[in-house]
Amino acid sequence: MKRAEKYFIQFLRDNNQKVTKERLLLLAELFNTSGHLDADTLLFQLRNQGKKVSRATIYRTLDLLVQAGLARKSRLGREHYVYERVTPGRSHHHMVCTSTGRIIEFWDADVDESLRRICQEKGFRPSYISISIQGELINAGDDQ
Amino acid sequence: MKRAEKYFIQFLRDNNQKVTKERLLLLAELFNTSGHLDADTLLFQLRNQGKKVSRATIYRTLDLLVQAGLARKSRLGREHYVYERVTPGRSHHHMVCTSTGRIIEFWDADVDESLRRICQEKGFRPSYISISIQGELINAGDDQ
DNA sequence: CTGACTGCAAACCCTTTGCAGTTCG
DNA sequence: CGAACTGCAAAGGGTTTGCAGTCAG
Numbered sequence: 068m069k070r071a072e073k074y075f076i077q078f079l080r081d082n083n084q085k086v087t088k089e090r091l092l093l094l095a096e097l098f099n100t101s102g103h104l105d106a107d108t109l110l111f112q113l114r115n116q117g118k119k120v121s122r123a124t125i126y127r128t129l130d131l132l133v134q135a136g137l138a139r140k141s142r143l144g145r146e147h148y149v150y151e152r153v154t155p156g157r158s159h160h161h162m163v164c165t166s167t168g169r170i171i172e173f174w175d176a177d178v179d180e181s182l183r184r185i186c187q188e189k190g191f192r193p194s195y196i197s198i199s200i201q202g203e204l205i206n207a208g209d210d211q
Numbered sequence: 212m213k214r215a216e217k218y219f220i221q222f223l224r225d226n227n228q229k230v231t232k233e234r235l236l237l238l239a240e241l242f243n244t245s246g247h248l249d250a251d252t253l254l255f256q257l258r259n260q261g262k263k264v265s266r267a268t269i270y271r272t273l274d275l276l277v278q279a280g281l282a283r284k285s286r287l288g289r290e291h292y293v294y295e296r297v298t299p300g301r302s303h304h305h306m307v308c309t310s311t312g313r314i315i316e317f318w319d320a321d322v323d324e325s326l327r328r329i330c331q332e333k334g335f336r337p338s339y340i341s342i343s344i345q346g347e348l349i350n351a352g353d354d355q
Numbered sequence: 356c357t358g359a360c361t362g363c364a365a366a367c368c369c370t371t372t373g374c375a376g377t378t379c380g
Numbered sequence: 381c382g383a384a385c386t387g388c389a390a391a392g393g394g395t396t397t398g399c400a401g402t403c404a405g
Contacts, residue, residue, distance in 0.1 A: 085359055085404050106395080121362045126395065142286050147394055162335050175329055181322050186344060189315055191306050193346035200330060202337035229379050229384055250370080265387045270370065290395095291369055360403070367396070378385070 071098055071137055071152075078135040089120050093128045097138060103149040103170060143170065143199060160198035169204060215242055215281055215296075222279040233264050237272045241282060247293040247314060287314065287343060304342035313348060 075094050079086050096112060097104065104112075106125045113120055129150050132138035138150050143163050158179075162171040179196065186193045219238050223230050240256060241248065248256075250269045257264055273294050276282035282294050287307055302323075306315040323340065330337045 205334045
């Protein structure tokens with residue numbers, strides 16, 4: 068967490084951008100959240116802590132975090148963007164339950180390796196592999 | 212192509228909906244296009260042939276085609292929806308070139324099987340598996 | 356101080372929807 | 381004929397942007 072902040076500050080300096088409290092706040096909030104966040108959720112999480120940041124700043128900062136490689140932006144079958152922190156070396160994929168919206172993360176080294184092999188065969192240099200499986204969670208209990 | 216039309220007509224009848232020239236036109240155009248289409252591209256393709264259909268009808272009909280299982284709707288890392296024809300038994304995944312936007316389709320039975328196995332382990336019943344690999348095509352020639 | 360940032364509200368853009376007129380069955 | 385459809389234009393909803401005021405360096 069500290070590491071990310073340090074990295075972000077360096078990134079900002081390198082790009083002639085300013086280190087503001089809003090930016091550090093958003094970074095911290097993103098990194099305190101384990102799963103996926105959309106801009107509005109982030110806004111309300113902060114509001115609940117009595118912290119105010121405008122929606123515009125949230126979007127602008129999230130983009131910055133994406134540029135810095137600290138966050139990832141995607142659409143997991145939902146209508147709007149969701150963001151999540153990037154943890155180096157901890158890639159994962161998603162199963163999205165179409166009835167509850169719940170997201171299960173998973174990872175499989177063999178699958179990953181196979182996909183990279185296929186890319187190589189096709190002359191494609193992969194930068195990001197995303198697997199999204201839609202379906203239904205069978206025992207929709209409350210584990211995980 | 213004929214097969215799809217027949218199927219679509221049956222689908223419409225079964226659902227108490229009407230077979231209109233606009234619907235058949237859109238079905239035909241989707242099936243004449245090999246790759247991915249967004250609503251506007253479809254609109255312009257038709258305009259170029261002197262055929263006029265409103266945007267609203269395009270969206271409504273595409274949804275119908277999705278319901279009928281003849282088309283698939285997704286966001287391939289682009290900002291808006293893209294649609295593509297569904298060819299039964301011909302599932303595939305995508306590599307999206309981040310510099311040119313070009314899309315390469317691929318399929319691998321082993322990967323598919325592994326993913327289904329993982330779903331089973333997690334108690335998840337998959338209905339649609341989507342793999343999207345972003346990266347760069349190395350020899351960006353003009354093959355395929 | 357000056358350039359960069361924030362907040363606000365308006366603009367955007369693709370998609371959806373309400374309505375009046377048209378067409379299929 | 382009557383229910384369902386089309387086209388138009390306006391509404392929607394998340395995201396982006398212009399601008400005036402504020403703040404970091």
